[in-house]
Each structure stands twice: as structure tokens, then as C-alpha cells.
Amino acid sequence: MTQTPSAKPQKKRDPRLTMLLDGLKRIFIHNWPTKLLALLLAIILWGGLITQDPTLTREKHFSSVSVSVSGEESVKRNGFIVTSDLTSLLGDVSLTADVPQMQYANAKATNYNVRIDLSRISSAGEQEIRILSTNSSTYGTVSSIQPSTVTIDVEEYITRFRIPVSVQTVGSAPEGYYAGAATLDPPTVTISGPKSMVDKIVRAEVVLELNNLPQREGTIRKALAYTLLDENNNAIESDLLEVTSESVLLDSVIVEQTMYAMKTLELSQTGLIQGTPKEGYEIKKISMTPENITYVTGAYIPTQVTVRSRKVIHIITEKHDPVVIVVNIEEPIMRAQSWMDPKSIISYNEFTQNPMMIAIDKLKEFGMETKRIGMELSYLSAIDMDLMHRELPHAEIVNADAAYEEMRFIKMQFELDRIISFGSNIEEVIYGAFASARAGMTEKDIYRFISNGFAEIAKGDKMSMPMVGSGVRSCLLNGEPTDKVLEKGDIVRVDVMGTKDNYYCDCCRTAVVGTPTEHQAETWSKLVKAHDDAIAQIKPGVSTKTIYDNFAKQFTEWGFKPVAFIGHGLGLTLHEEPYINTYKDTTLRENMVLCVEPIHVIDGECGYQLENEVLVTADGHRMITGTHHPYQQLATIRADG
Numbered sequence: 001m002t003q004t005p006s007a008k009p010q011k012k013r014d015p016r017l018t019m020l021l022d023g024l025k026r027i028f029i030h031n032w033p034t035k036l037l038a039l040l041l042a043i044i045l046w047g048g049l050i051t052q053d054p055t056l057t058r059e060k061h062f063s064s065v066s067v068s069v070s071g072e073e074s075v076k077r078n079g080f081i082v083t084s085d086l087t088s089l090l091g092d093v094s095l096t097a098d099v100p101q102m103q104y105a106n107a108k109a110t111n112y113n114v115r116i117d118l119s120r121i122s123s124a125g126e127q128e129i130r131i132l133s134t135n136s137s138t139y140g141t142v143s144s145i146q147p148s149t150v151t152i153d154v155e156e157y158i159t160r161f162r163i164p165v166s167v168q169t170v171g172s173a174p175e176g177y178y179a180g181a182a183t184l185d186p187p188t189v190t191i192s193g194p195k196s197m198v199d200k201i202v203r204a205e206v207v208l209e210l211n212n213l214p215q216r217e218g219t220i221r222k223a224l225a226y227t228l229l230d231e232n233n234n235a236i237e238s239d240l241l242e243v244t245s246e247s248v249l250l251d252s253v254i255v256e257q258t259m260y261a262m263k264t265l266e267l268s269q270t271g272l273i274q275g276t277p278k279e280g281y282e283i284k285k286i287s288m289t290p291e292n293i294t295y296v297t298g299a300y301i302p303t304q305v306t307v308r309s310r311k312v313i314h315i316i317t318e319k320h321d322p323v324v325i326v327v328n329i330e331e332p333i334m335r336a337q338s339w340m341d342p343k344s345i346i347s348y349n350e351f352t353q354n355p356m357m358i359a360i361d362k363l364k365e366f367g368m369e370t371k372r373i374g375m376e377l378s379y380l381s382a383i384d385m386d387l388m389h390r391e392l393p394h395a396e397i398v399n400a401d402a403a404y405e406e407m408r409f410i411k412m413q414f415e416l417d418r419i420i421s422f423g424s425n426i427e428e429v430i431y432g433a434f435a436s437a438r439a440g441m442t443e444k445d446i447y448r449f450i451s452n453g454f455a456e457i458a459k460g461d462k463m464s465m466p467m468v469g470s471g472v473r474s475c476l477l478n479g480e481p482t483d484k485v486l487e488k489g490d491i492v493r494v495d496v497m498g499t500k501d502n503y504y505c506d507c508c509r510t511a512v513v514g515t516p517t518e519h520q521a522e523t524w525s526k527l528v529k530a531h532d533d534a535i536a537q538i539k540p541g542v543s544t545k546t547i548y549d550n551f552a553k554q555f556t557e558w559g560f561k562p563v564a565f566i567g568h569g570l571g572l573t574l575h576e577e578p579y580i581n582t583y584k585d586t587t588l589r590e591n592m593v594l595c596v597e598p599i600h601v602i603d604g605e606c607g608y609q610l611e612n613e614v615l616v617t618a619d620g621h622r623m624i625t626g627t628h629h630p631y632q633q634l635a636t637i638r639a640d641g
Helices: 016-029 032-051 073-075 290-297 328-337 355-365 382-391 399-405 412-438 443-456 469-473 518-536 544-558
Strands: 055-063 069-070 078-082 094-100 115-117 127-131 141-146 149-170 178-181 183-185 188-194 203-209 218-224 226-229 242-245 253-261 285-288 313-316 323-327 346-347 370-376 396-399 467-470 491-500 504-512 568-570 578-581 593-596 601-602 607-611 612-617 620-623 635-637
Touching: 016 504, 032 382, 055 183, 073 149, 115 127, 149 183, 149 328, 178 607, 188 346, 203 218, 203 323, 218 635, 285 290, 290 313, 290 399, 313 355, 323 355, 346 355, 355 578, 370 491, 382 396, 399 578, 412 491, 412 612, 443 467, 443 491, 467 469, 469 607, 491 607, 504 607, 504 612, 518 544, 518 593, 518 601, 518 607, 518 612, 544 568, 544 578, 578 593
Parallel strands: 069 115, 149 203, 285 370, 323 346, 370 396, 504 635
Antiparallel strands: 055 094, 078 149, 094 141, 127 149, 149 188, 178 253, 183 253, 188 242, 203 226, 218 253, 285 313, 313 323, 467 491, 491 504, 568 578, 568 593, 593 612, 601 607, 612 620
């Protein structure tokens, strides 16, 4: 019989263990909210202690970081400029930094001063520039920048001076007004920038809209933005270009536009018509000379002077609107400058069309085949005259030269404004040349001083070769400057001629190298008296022949030889009617402009000349030149080198 094993006797629990377990149960089971709060506080305390540990950092990433640029002015001083768009190239830079745990939440990309420095650039071409950063003691260390470099293009930085500024007028002046020639301040500008851009720029231009000008007479000033243009009139625009005038940065140019009230005159009042035409005849005038084209249209066509085949023809009648015929490449100038109706401007191709034939066809259209036609016969070629006779055999062709001359005797206000403003500055040019000259220099040095002053002081457009003669060469009334050296005691005669806005100035002075001798001072004193006595007689109603005859008598009494004339008109040409001589008698009238210029030549020795511009006023005269520097004393040039 098998016996069942008896059960293993139970081990009795230690009473102390029981007490411990019961205690733990009471701790964790009873009062559990209090105990949970304590645990939470412990965790917070631990976390706080951890974040206060400066040795603990966390990695933080920043995108689209702002990158500062320094050293650009240093690059320009070294003769270079960055042409790349840095804003675009640096627009996607990112930054990673090891940020202290305690500052992690506050850290920003701006805490690390991300930048590039261009100051070490010293050559043109493609350059790789490192992107730099500065660590922060508060916000940790930059571990990486992406990208770490940027590739930029660098060009040579150049400056060009005296880039001309022009004004283009568009539209028409307000009804009843005429727009004179606009002036610019400054007339030239300085341009700095990348060589590839600056080399292309040939001029700057502003556009003046005449139809927006106020309906009033006087000078109007407007600040207008300029456009930089290349030789093909394409605009060149870039923020890299700097435009300055006398170191002042410009964003606009001041335009001065003078407006004149227009007056309607009968043709008989203008001098266009003199006398009474034969029964059955009408008067028609055709202008062809450059100065008369400018006078009757307001436009100056430069190639008409230099290229004789490029005729400009103006036709005026009593019964039809004026018409002007101009070569097609100069049509824009005519439309921009002229006061004529644009519909009356006819252009032609200089290689396929004969402008004279176009004019003849117009005459036929106007019914002038049997009428009287006045033309500038002194300018008309034999070929053109023959064509007129063949195509218009029954017309009467008469010489209108004298009529045009007399028409231009009396200057209109806009003409006077140009002549007076220009002439008043010419003296400064001459006396500036005398002040700069020294014994040992040459006549060409004086020419150089005059040329510089003409552009800078007088603001002239075109200068004829100034007449400069020293010593015995001063006897040559129209002698051009040579390499002759100025010597002590030399008489130096300077005659300056040039144009501004198509109107001439003419002024002459004489100087001596060193201190004048008694004979030189006495001779000059007599010339001044003859000059002043002639001017004193100028007023409306006085005969030019009388003025000359009085001069000639005075010169003869002194033993001086009278010259052929001592005065001439001035305007669109250097010499024009009226002349002060004994051959032609003209009665002076208000608003005539004269140059009074007595000359005394001592054969084989030297020549003296004094010339001033004078305006005939309502009650006498007004000096245009001769007001800034006293001409009564012979001017001097330093003889001490």
C-alpha cells in the first residue's frame, strides 16, 4: 500500500516583514493626491536644476538668415565694384548653433551677426567670398552655415566726366505762347559705375512736355528725372550707376524753359513784303540759308552747314500756311525745335529725292507758276536756279536777300535774352585767359585758356577759332594762334567769337605783356575814346554813316588810318546788317544789336582792338559787354613767368 506524502509544512512570515509591507501599503494607497503632488514637484525641481547647468546645450536651426555686407566703399576706393545681386545670392542662408539649454527658447538668428566682408577684393572677375559669423557668449556657438561661401562678380569701377545732358521737348506750347530754347542745370554730369555700363553711356536726356507748362510768359523751372542713353538711344538703368555734378548725387536735372507770348503781325510789318507787287502778282518767299531757316522755323539743323546737299527749304506765302522741307534724318530735330505745325513739315530721302523739286511741286500746288517768287539768290546754286527756270518758266524770280537781312535787324525778346546772357559772360573768359597767361607761354596756351573758359564760364555751344596774335602778329586782324612765345612788351590781341543757342557773341580785348609803355598806354587811351564816342551816339534815329564819319574824322586828326568799318550787326550770324561804315547808311532802331570795334594797326609793329556788344534801346543804348571789367586801362599779362 502506497502512502501519500504528507503536505509541506507552511513557513511562518516574520512579523517584522508584515509590519513593513503594511506600512508601505498605507504610504502608497492612502492619501494618494498628496503623494502625486509631491512627485510632480520633485520632477519640476529636477528639471529646473537641469536647465541651470551651463554645460548642457541643444542644437538649434535657423533658416533665411539675414546677412550683412561690409566693405563696399573700400572696394570702390580700390577701383572695383560688385555687380552681383547680393540680396538674391544671400537670400537663402541657414544657420545651426549649439545653444545653451537655458537660452534655447530665446535664441534668434540675429544673435550671431552673420556677414560677408568685401574689403579685401583687389581684382575683377568671379570671386568666392566666405560667409562669416560671430559666436555669442549668451546664445552659444555657430556650428555650421549653409552655404558657407557665396560666389560674386566683380568689375572695374570707373568714372567719366562731362557726359552731356540734353532736353527733348514734346508736345506744343500752350496756345498763344512760344517756347524758347530750354537750358539745363547741370548741362553735363559725372557718371560712376561698372565699366561695362559706363562705357556705353553717351548722354543723359530729360523730356519736357510743353503742353503741361502754365499759360504765362516768363521762365519756368522744373526738376525732371533723367534717362541715361547709349549711342542707339537705348536706356541704361542700374542701381549700380551713380550720377553726380560737382560731387553732389543727382536724381534729377533742373530745366529752365522760357515762354514768350506770341504776337500776330501782318506780313508787311515783318519786312517780308516791301513795296507793292505788280498787278496780277503775289509775293512768295523761299528761305534756304541755315541762319534764315533757324529764324523762320526756330530749328537749327547742324548738317545743313556741313553737308551742303542736305538742303532745308522754307516756303511762306500770303495765302497758305508755311511749309518746310527737310532731309528725313533731320526731321526729328525740326519737329522737336520748330514752332511750325507738324503737318507742314515735309521730309525727303537725300539719295532718291531732290528737295528743290519737292519745293517746286509745292509752288505749283499753291498756284505760283506765274507769280513773283522771292529767293535767297546769294545762296541758291546755279543748278537749282536753272531747275527753277525750267520748271517755272513763267514765274518771276527775284532776290529776297535784302528783305531777310532787314527782317532780322530788329531782335525779338527771346533773341535778346540769348545774346545778352551769353555776351555778359564772354568778358570773364578773356580776362581769365589774360590772368592765366605768362611770358614764356605761347599764343596757343592763350587759346587753350579761352577754350576752357568758353565751355565752363560762358557755357557756350560752339566756338570759332579765337583770334590770338602777339607782337607783330597782332597786326593780323584774323590771325589764328601759333606757337609764338609771349615776350615782355608784346601787344596781345584776342578776339573771341562763338555761339550759344545758335546766337553769336563777339568781343575783343588787347593786353600787354608786362607794364605798358607810355606810347602803348596813350595809343590805347585814344582807341578807347574813339570807341566810347561812337557808342555815345547810338540811339534810335541815328545814321550809321554819321557815326562812322565822325570816327574817321577823329582817327585822321590823330594820324591814325581809319579802318573800313567800326561796327556790325550780330545775331544768328557773326557779321550781319547793319554795318557802321561810310558805304551804307542805316537808321538805327530799337532792339538792334551792334558790335562796335575800332581797330588801330601800326604796320610792322602791332595792332590794337577794342570790341563791345551794344543794344539799341528806346531812349539810347545799353552795353552788353564792357560792364564787368574796366576796359579803359590796357590789360596786362605777367612778364615774370
